[in-house]
Structures are given as C-alpha cells and as structure tokens.
Amino acid sequence: MIERPETAVPSIAQRNLEGYVGFANLPNQVYRKSVKRGFEFTLMVVGESGLGKSTLINSLFLTDLYSKDYPGPSQRIKKTVQVEQSKVLIKEGGVQLTLTIVDTPGFGDAVDNSNCWQPVINYIDSKCEDFLNAESRVNRRSMPDNRVHCCLYFIAPSGHGLKPLDIEFMKRLHDKVNVIPLIAKADTLTPEECQLFKKQIMKEIQEHKIKIYEFPDTEDDDDNKLIRKIKEKMPLAVVGSNVVIEVNGKKVRGRQYPWGVAEVENGEHCDFTVLRNMLIRTHMQDLKDVTNNVHYENYRSKKLAAVTCNGVDTSKTKGQLTKSPLAQMEEERREHVMKMKKMEAEMEQVFEMKVKEKKQKLKDSEAELERRHEQMKRNLEAQYKELEEKRRVFEEEKANWEAQQRILEQQKLDASKTMEKNKKKGKIF
Amino acid sequence: MHDQNCCAANSSHNSSGGSTLLGYIGIDTIIEQMRKKTMKTGFDFNIMVVGHSGLGKSTLVNTLFKSHVSRKSAGWARDEKIPKTVEIKAVSHVIEEGGVKMKLTVVDTPGFGDQINNDNCWEPISKYINEQYEKFLKEEVNITRKKRIPDTRVHCCIYFISPTGHFLRQLDTEFMKRLSHSVNIIPVIAKADTMTLEERQEFKQRVRKELEVSGIEFYPQKEFDEDMEDKSDNDKIREAMPFAVVGSDKEYQVNGKRVLGRKTAWGIVEVENPNHCEFAQLRDFLIRSHLQDLKEVTHNIHYETYRAKRLNENGGLHPISSSDTQESNL
Numbered sequence: 111m112i113e114r115p116e117t118a119v120p121s122i123a124q125r126n127l128e129g130y131v132g133f134a135n136l137p138n139q140v141y142r143k144s145v146k147r148g149f150e151f152t153l154m155v156v157g158e159s160g161l162g163k164s165t166l167i168n169s170l171f172l173t174d175l176y177s178k179d180y181p182g183p184s185q186r187i188k189k190t191v192q193v194e195q196s197k198v199l200i201k202e203g204g205v206q207l208t209l210t211i212v213d214t215p216g217f218g219d220a221v222d223n224s225n226c227w228q229p230v231i232n233y234i235d236s237k238c239e240d241f242l243n244a245e246s247r248v249n250r251r252s253m254p255d256n257r258v259h260c261c262l263y264f265i266a267p268s269g270h271g272l273k274p275l276d277i278e279f280m281k282r283l284h285d286k287v288n289v290i291p292l293i294a295k296a297d298t299l300t301p302e303e304c305q306l307f308k309k310q311i312m313k314e315i316q317e318h319k320i321k322i323y324e325f326p327d328t329e330d331d332d333d334n335k336l337i338r339k340i341k342e343k344m345p346l347a348v349v350g351s352n353v354v355i356e357v358n359g360k361k362v363r364g365r366q367y368p369w370g371v372a373e374v375e376n377g378e379h380c381d382f383t384v385l386r387n388m389l390i391r392t393h394m395q396d397l398k399d400v401t402n403n404v405h406y407e408n409y410r411s412k413k414l415a416a417v418t419c420n421g422v423d424t425s426k427t428k429g430q431l432t433k434s435p436l437a438q439m440e441e442e443r444r445e446h447v448m449k450m451k452k453m454e455a456e457m458e459q460v461f462e463m464k465v466k467e468k469k470q471k472l473k474d475s476e477a478e479l480e481r482r483h484e485q486m487k488r489n490l491e492a493q494y495k496e497l498e499e500k501r502r503v504f505e506e507e508k509a510n511w512e513a514q515q516r517i518l519e520q521q522k523l524d525a526s527k528t529m530e531k532n533k534k535k536g537k538i539f
Numbered sequence: 540m541h542d543q544n545c546c547a548a549n550s551s552h553n554s555s556g557g558s559t560l561l562g563y564i565g566i567d568t569i570i571e572q573m574r575k576k577t578m579k580t581g582f583d584f585n586i587m588v589v590g591h592s593g594l595g596k597s598t599l600v601n602t603l604f605k606s607h608v609s610r611k612s613a614g615w616a617r618d619e620k621i622p623k624t625v626e627i628k629a630v631s632h633v634i635e636e637g638g639v640k641m642k643l644t645v646v647d648t649p650g651f652g653d654q655i656n657n658d659n660c661w662e663p664i665s666k667y668i669n670e671q672y673e674k675f676l677k678e679e680v681n682i683t684r685k686k687r688i689p690d691t692r693v694h695c696c697i698y699f700i701s702p703t704g705h706f707l708r709q710l711d712t713e714f715m716k717r718l719s720h721s722v723n724i725i726p727v728i729a730k731a732d733t734m735t736l737e738e739r740q741e742f743k744q745r746v747r748k749e750l751e752v753s754g755i756e757f758y759p760q761k762e763f764d765e766d767m768e769d770k771s772d773n774d775k776i777r778e779a780m781p782f783a784v785v786g787s788d789k790e791y792q793v794n795g796k797r798v799l800g801r802k803t804a805w806g807i808v809e810v811e812n813p814n815h816c817e818f819a820q821l822r823d824f825l826i827r828s829h830l831q832d833l834k835e836v837t838h839n840i841h842y843e844t845y846r847a848k849r850l851n852e853n854g855g856l857h858p859i860s861s862s863d864t865q866e867s868n869l
Contacts, residue, residue, distance in 0.1 A: 158703075159703060159705055159706075160701070160702075160703020160704050160705045160706075161703070219708060219709065220709055221656075221657045221658055221709050221710050221713060222655075222656045222657065222658050223655045223656065223657070224655050224656045266593065266701075267593070267730075267733075268591075268592055268593015268594070269593050270592055270593045273592075273653060274653065274654060274655050275655050278655060295733050297732070297733065297803065298702075298730050298732060298733045300801055300802055300803050301803070301804060365735055366735055367732065367735055367736075367805075367806065367808075367815075368736065368812075368814050368815050369803075369805075369806035369807055369808050369809065369815055370803070370805035370806025371805055371806075372803070372804075372805050373805065376804075378804050379804050379805060
C-alpha cells in the first residue's frame with residue numbers, strides 16, 4: 111500500500127471570527143488561477159496488444175485519439191517494445207486539459223518477453239529526470255509537468271489469475287508510478303467468473319506485495335462509503351466502445367452481439383463508469399499529488415543520494431547534478447574494477463587448486479618411487495647377503511682345501527724327507 | 540443368348556473399368572461387416588489442445604464431447620498455479636454412443652506460452668508427438684506384433700488463437716510453422732464472444748491471410764485432397780476456418796429449450812447456435828465428418844514421413860529381420 115505523507119497536525123489554537131473577513135473566497139481564487147493555467151495529465155496504458163487499450167482511451171475521453179487517419183499502435187505490429195506519446199488538448203466548461211497518452215505497443219507480444227518492461231521504466235525515469243532538471247534550474251518560469259501520473263495496466267481476461275509477466279511488471283513499476291490494474295475486455299466473462307477472477311487477482315497482488323494505487327480516505331462519510339465500494343470492485347473490469355447503439359429507445363455506447371448489447375456505461379455490465387469517475391472526476395488531482403509527493407520524491411532522493419556522499423544536502427543541486435553522470439561513471443568504473451578483482455581472485459583460486467592437485471599427484475608418484483626404490487634396495491641387499499654367504503662358504507672350502515693341500519704337501523715332504531734319510535742311512539736301493 | 544453371354548464375357552475381360560454384375564452378389568455387405576467389427580473393437584482418438592492458459596481449452600473439450608473429459612475434470616484443481624515449464628498431461632476416457640466405443644485421450648499442455656520467456660516452448664510438445672510416433676514404429680517393426688497396436692499418436696492438435704482482434708501473435712505463427720508438418724493442426728479462435736460479428740470476420744480474414752503468407756498448412760491440407768468432391772468440401776471448410784468458438788458446460792433455459800451457454804448480464808450466448816458462434820460447425824467437422832480422415836492423414840502421411848525419416852537415418856533401428864525387409868520395401 112502506498113504510504114501517504116502525513117500532514118502536520120497543527121497545535122495552534124482555533125479562534126472564532128467576529129465578522130466576515132472574506133478568505134472563504136480563497137478556493138475560488140485558486141480555482142480561477144488554475145483554470146487560466148490549465149491542467150496537465152499524463153496517462154500511460156500498458157498491456158499486450160489486442161486488449162482494447164486504444165478503444166478504452168477513446169471511450170474515456172470521448173475523443174478519437176486513434177482514428178482511421180492516425181491509426182494507433184494497434185494497427186502496427188512491433189517487434190520490440192516502443193514507448194509512444196500523443197498529446198491532445200481537451201476543453202470542457204472553460205477548463206483546459208492537456209492530456210498526454212503514453213502507449214507501449216509491442217509489450218508482451220514477442221516470444222521472449224524478458225525485460226520488456228525496461229523501455230517503460232526508462233521512459234518514466236527520463237520524465238522524472240526532466241522534471242528534476244527543470245526544478246533545479248535557475249530560471250524556473252515554465253515547468254512543464256510531463257511525469258507519468260497514472261499507469262493503467264491491462265490484464266487479459268483469462269479467468270484464471272495473473273500471468274508471470276503481469277506480476278513482474280507490476281512489481282517493478284509500483285514504486286515508480288501509480289499502477290491501476292484493469293481487467294480488459296470484461297464482456298468475455300460472466301458475472302460469476304468476473305468475481306472469481308477479481309478475487310484471485312487481488313489475492314495474488316497481496317501475495318506478491320504489489321502496491322497498487324490506493325484511494326485515500328476522506329473525512330466525508332458518504333464519500334468513504336463510495337470509496338469502499340470502489341475498493342471492493344478492484345481491479346476494475348472494463349469494456350470500451352464508442353459505437354452508439356439504440357437499446358430500448360435509448361442511445362447508449364456499447365457493443366452489439368447477436369445475443370444482446372453490452373453497454374459500456376451500465377454499472378451492471380462493467381466497471382467503466384467507476385473507472386471514468388475515479389480517474390477524471392474525483393481522483394485526478396490525487397493521482398497527480400501522489401505522483402508528485404511520493405513517486406517523484408522517491409526518484410529524486412534516490413538520484414541525488416547517488417550523487418552526494420551523505421545524500422542529505424540537496425539545496426545546491428545544480429552543480430551536483432552536473433557531476434552525476436561523472437559520479438555514475440566513477441561508480442561504474444569502481445564496479446568494473448571490483449568485478450575484475452573478483453574474477454582475478456577466482457582465477458587465482460582455480461589456479462592454486464590446480465597447482466595443489468598437481469603437487470599432490472607428484473608427491474604421490476614420488477612416494478611410489480621411493481617405495482619401489484626401497485624395495486629394490488632390499489632385494490639387492492638380500493642378494494648381496496646371499497652372495498656373501500656363498501663366498502664365505504666358498505672361502506671356507508677353499509681354506510679347507512688349501513689346508514688339506516698343505517697337509518698333503520707336508521706329508522709328501524715328510525715322505526720325501528724320510529726317503530732321503532733312508533737313502534742316506536741304509537743305502538737300501 | 541449366346542451373343543449376350545459373349546458380350547458379358549467380353550465386358551468382364553475389360554480391365555479398364557469395372558465389370559457389370561449379372562446379379563446381386565452381396566459385396567456391399569462388407570460395409571456392414573466392417574461396421575460390426577469396428578463397433579466391437581472400438582477405436583482410439585487422441586486430441587491435443589494447445590494454447591496459453593485462460594483460453595477455454597478444457598471447457599471446449601468438455602463441450603465437444605459432451606462429458607467431462609478434460610484434465611480439469613479428472614481431479615486437478617481449477618485454479619492451480621501456472622507451471623514453470625510446459626508440461627504434457629494426457630487424460631483418457633472411454634465414451635460410448637450408439638454401440639460404438641471410443642477411447643478418447645485428451646492431451647493438455649499447461650504452461651504453453653505463459654512464461655515471460657517463451658522460447659522453445661513448442662519443444663516439449665514436438666518431442667511428445669515424435670515419441671508417440673516412435674512408440675508406434677517400434678511396435679510395428681517388432682518380430683511378434685500385437686494384433687492391434689495401441690495407437691497413442693496425436694491425431695489432431697487444436698491450436699487456440701487468442702481473440703485479440705488484431706493479428707496473430709509471433710508465438711502462434713512459430714508454433715504452427717514448426718508443427719504443421721508433423722501433426723494435423725486445426726486453429727480455432729478462442730473465446731469468440733469477445734468480438735462482435737464484424738470484428739470476428741475481419742480478424743478471421745487477417746488470420747487466414749497471415750497463415751497463408753507464413754505458409755502454414757492447417758488441416759484439411761490442400762495437398763491431400765483426393766478428388767474433386769473432397770476438394771470442394773474441404774474448400775468450403777477452409778474458407779470458414781479458423782472457427783470462432785465458445786465453450787460452455789452449463790445449461791440455461793432459452794425460449795423453452797435447454798441449451799449450453801454462457802449467461803451474461805446482457806444476454807445468453809448459445810454455444811450451439813450458428814448465429815452466435817461456430818462451435819457447431821467445428822463439432823460437425825471434427826467429429827461427424829472428418830474424424831476418420833484425421834486418423835488416416837495422421838497414419839498415412841505424418842506417420843509415414845516420420846517413419847521414412849527414422850529409417851533413413853543411419854540404418855535407424857536395431858537389426859531385426861523384419862526391419863530389413865521393411866527397408867527393402869522402402
């Protein structure tokens with residue numbers, strides 16, 4: 111729900127007047143001045159093509175904004191979402207109204223509709239920015255108010271509920287502009303279906319916390335009752351037509367079907383009169399006020415907070431406004447640098463991980479090699495020991511054999527010696 | 540006498556054109572025999588409804604078959620959330636009329652065209668249709684085949700056009716372009732009670748022109764008209780397509796009769812009144828005259844195209860002897 115800025119409660123004592131002073135005439139003076147100035151109102155209509163937006167505009171303002179000579183956006187297929195505005199000057203009872211209708215052909219018509227709300231948001235922001243710049247100029251003689259005061263969002267009469275596109279769009283725009291959801295082509299639905307559909311839509315709007323335009327409570331009780339009745343009928347189910355048909359001797363605007371005539375201005379057929387009264391006759395000024403006090407101020411504080419560091423002092427706005435594109439660029443650069451740093455850090459991380467893996471692998475293979483080396487060494491040692499053993503045995507044998515040989519030699523020597531001795535002695539032979 | 544017999548014999552040897560019969564043989568009772576057989580076995584009909592949510596698809600199917608055969612009536616809640624991707628939900632019912640049993644399968648596609656980004660939302664549908672052809676093909680090339688292969692192929696796809704009154708949406712043309720060669724597409728204008736009669740005519744003409752320009756061949760396709768009689772019948776139907784329909788399963792009293800309709804504050808829209816909408820025409824076309832033709836076109840043309848494609852691509856199926864003989868027959 112939109113919060114309204116609360117008016118300061120005066121703590122001043124009230125005094126009674128003792129005569130006629132005359133400032134009760136003040137509203138008339140204001141009235142005369144504003145009538146001379148004329149009023150401006152910008153209305154935006156958003157919805158898929160074929161929902162009767164142009165017809166509804168024509169019916170609301172009883173003019174042919176889109177006529178055969180100037181075919182409206184409905185007659186042309188758009189591949190991308192465009193935002194088009196048309197201005198018309200309406201005079202009634204001495205009061206002049208500059209009505210600007212902003213249309214969005216191509217919305218929701220493509221196969222891929224992601225970001226189709228972006229052109230709309232850009233348009234609204236650009237109008238607010240224009241006004242901000244105009245407000246901050248030194249010479250403020252003429253301040254044209256082109257801000258979008260009201261956005262009528264057309265919901266297709268499926269009878270089931272809101273589409274994901276509807277929810278996305280309204281979520282993104284409820285903070286920037288007054289969003290009034292309407293059920294288009296309401297003559298498709300029977301009264302019961304219409305009730306169910308409305309309930310379903312309101313439930314979904316509350317679920318997703320979408321802030322649609324709220325009617326303000328007034329002090330007057332009767333008005334409050336009316337307002338409560340209007341609130342129950344939200345979202346309004348409308349039918350548009352400028353074709354005049356005769357029904358029971360009366361001339362009414364409506365749509366002629368083989369089974370009857372759907373009257374546009376009949377309260378039991380559709381909520382068109384409610385919409386018209388609300389939009390034009392009672393709440394036009396309130397819509398402008400809410401746009402000015404709530405949405406525009408939101409935009410302004412956001413914009414200026416981006417420029418100034420503390421976002422508090424906004425009196426010297428001119429110089430700071432010229433800085434804003436630079437500040438934005440600075441921010442972008444900072445963001446970019448941060449992104450780069452993040453990417454760098456990530457890449458480093460990945461790199462380190464890979465290095466660790468490789469190291470681990472190398473360590474593993476090293477350990478393998480070590481192990482094998484150890485094993486081989488052990489094998490070698492075992493073999494060496496064996497060979498040693500064999501050598502020792504062999505040496506022993508050799509020693510034995512040598513010893514034996516020596517003994518044999520000794521014996522031989524002894525034997526030859528004794529023979530010599532015997533030879534010498536006995537001259538036996 | 541002798542001459543007559545000779546002439547008769549001569550004429551019976553005449554190969555170009557039928558021979559005249561000398562007496563009643565009884566060949567025409569074959570129609571009766573076929574009828575009896577069909578009644579006993581019953582037949583399958585698979586219909587798919589495509590369109591984004593809220594266009595009255597389930598209501599129309601219920602109205603067409605005068606019973607609650609849609610997905611919504613089979614137990615799903617009425618206002619369920621829009622699914623995040625396109626799902627395919629098939630519900631089957633057996634309905635009987637005049638001794639003829641029909642196993643009707645309604646394939647619904649919730650989630651079609653409802654997302655913000657609808658790229659390729661036709662792919663699950665295309666996949667499903669091809670899967671059914673594949674199932675049938677596999678059954679057909681089996682060595683031991685069932686006596687009656689269960690036919691789950693989609694015989695007809697009703698595409699619901701949103702009644703914007705201006706043009707076809709991009710999604711509509713994309714879908715129909717891609718699927719008109721694998722399934723019979725019948726475009727209908729949904730919720731026709733949104734438009735007055737003049738608006739309806741203009742819209743229809745514009746839609747027809749756009750379909751022609753985009754080269755979308757909806758059923759009945761011009762190229763499959765077999766003879767002059769078919770052609771003139773189908774031409775008349777093609778002139779009137781796409782049918783602007785209204786669906787309803789509630790009955791109201793109008794002029795002493797009970798009719799299906801929608802009650803609004805300014806009158807009752809009668810569903811079966813040809814002055815109000817073209818539902819009766821659609822029903823007659825779909826059920827009373829072209830039901831069998833839909834099945835035949837699906838079997839002889841769309842299925843054969845799929846089969847030829849499958850068997851031509853690198854040998855296709857695994858080598859069973861029956862598939863070899865079938866390839867040689869290609």
